[in-house]
Amino acid sequence: MVDERTILCERCGYDLTGLEPSGTCPECSRPVHRSLPDSRPGSAWQQRPGLGSWWRTNLSVMAAPRATMASLRIGGATSTSLAALNCLVAGAILVAPWLGTPVGDPARAARGGSDLVVAFTYLWVFAAQTSAAGAVLLGLTWCEYAGIRFIAARRGWRLTKAGAWQVCCHATVGWLAMALAPLAGLAILHVLTSVLRLPLGGAIDLRRVGLASTTWGDVLTIAIPAALLLVGLFAYELLVHLGVRMNRYAART
Numbered sequence: 001m002v003d004e005r006t007i008l009c010e011r012c013g014y015d016l017t018g019l020e021p022s023g024t025c026p027e028c029s030r031p032v033h034r035s036l037p038d039s040r041p042g043s044a045w046q047q048r049p050g051l052g053s054w055w056r057t058n059l060s061v062m063a064a065p066r067a068t069m070a071s072l073r074i075g076g077a078t079s080t081s082l083a084a085l086n087c088l089v090a091g092a093i094l095v096a097p098w099l100g101t102p103v104g105d106p107a108r109a110a111r112g113g114s115d116l117v118v119a120f121t122y123l124w125v126f127a128a129q130t131s132a133a134g135a136v137l138l139g140l141t142w143c144e145y146a147g148i149r150f151i152a153a154r155r156g157w158r159l160t161k162a163g164a165w166q167v168c169c170h171a172t173v174g175w176l177a178m179a180l181a182p183l184a185g186l187a188i189l190h191v192l193t194s195v196l197r198l199p200l201g202g203a204i205d206l207r208r209v210g211l212a213s214t215t216w217g218d219v220l221t222i223a224i225p226a227a228l229l230l231v232g233l234f235a236y237e238l239l240v241h242l243g244v245r246m247n248r249y250a251a252r253t
């Protein structure tokens with residue numbers, strides 16, 4: 001296994017040890033200086049974490065994933081805080097529409113009490129559910145990290161631990177996209193039924209496949225958000241995939 005700090009050509013993985021920064025890779029002709037850790041300025045969040053850089057980093061990962069992933073600083077300051085923030089916001093978006101809806105939800109049970117009790121209950125239930133959803137997403141982020149480390153090792157890439165984690169953390173904007181998917185689905189459904197006035201009340205018999213007899217509207221209410229959720233999940237996977245491609249030979253600083 002190649003040491004994490006050895007400078008490899010970031011395009012082909014050739015060991016550049018001892019070569020002049022002004023030279024080129026003997027294998028693929030990529031300029032040596034472009035494979036040096038100093039050529040990576042870091043994402044806006046890595047440079048200075050804050051609300052503005054949070055927004056700019058997420059936007060940049062979505063708009064120009066390759067360039068952003070290729071600019072990440074490997075090692076140094078961790079981006080776990082970026083991942084935690086994105087997972088928490090995504091968690092809040094995921095749980096908010098259902099707050100107080102499921103049977104057994106304390107917020108639902110609190111209805112009918114005094115305004116203060118209801119408000120307080122909704123607040124702590126929302127905080128607890130958001131934290132739980134955020135923790136699940138952060139857990140999935142870690143699973144993705146373990147997964148790409150495994151794949152990289154099998155393919156013979158020198159993907160460093162720090163590099164793999166930076167990629168997974170910066171891809172968490174994909175979780176935000178995924179969290180927004182069900183809301184987008186509900187919006188589409190609203191347009192179909194209320195604006196275009198499609199007759200979705202027609203019955204459809206799903207008993208043959210082990211389900212109930214229902215209407216097209218009910219089927220679409222589940223199918224559209226579920227499909228968009230999958231698209232969101234794919235967005236996260238795609239961002240990680242591009243990130244790994246741009247960092248599979250990057251050296252740790």
Ligand SMILES: [Zn+2]
Nearest residue numbers: 009012025028
């Ligand atoms: Zn090369």
